Amino acid sequence: MDWSIVSSFITPELMIVVIVCNVIGYILKKTPKVPNWSIVYIVTGFAVALAMVLVGQV
Secondary structure, three states: HHHHHHHOOOOOOHHHHHHHHHHHHHHHHHHHOOOHHHHHHHHHHHHHHHHHHOOOOO
């Protein structure tokens, strides 16, 4: 996948959310006590919270 396509949909100040979510997802995937089905919910919740903080809605 070409990152230029992704970056055209996401504002530059929120690109940090994408990077942080990838890192958190990777760490959770390597953690044996976290079930795979819950990783999506954890990362999504963190992404929404971080995006709201960065945009200034909180």
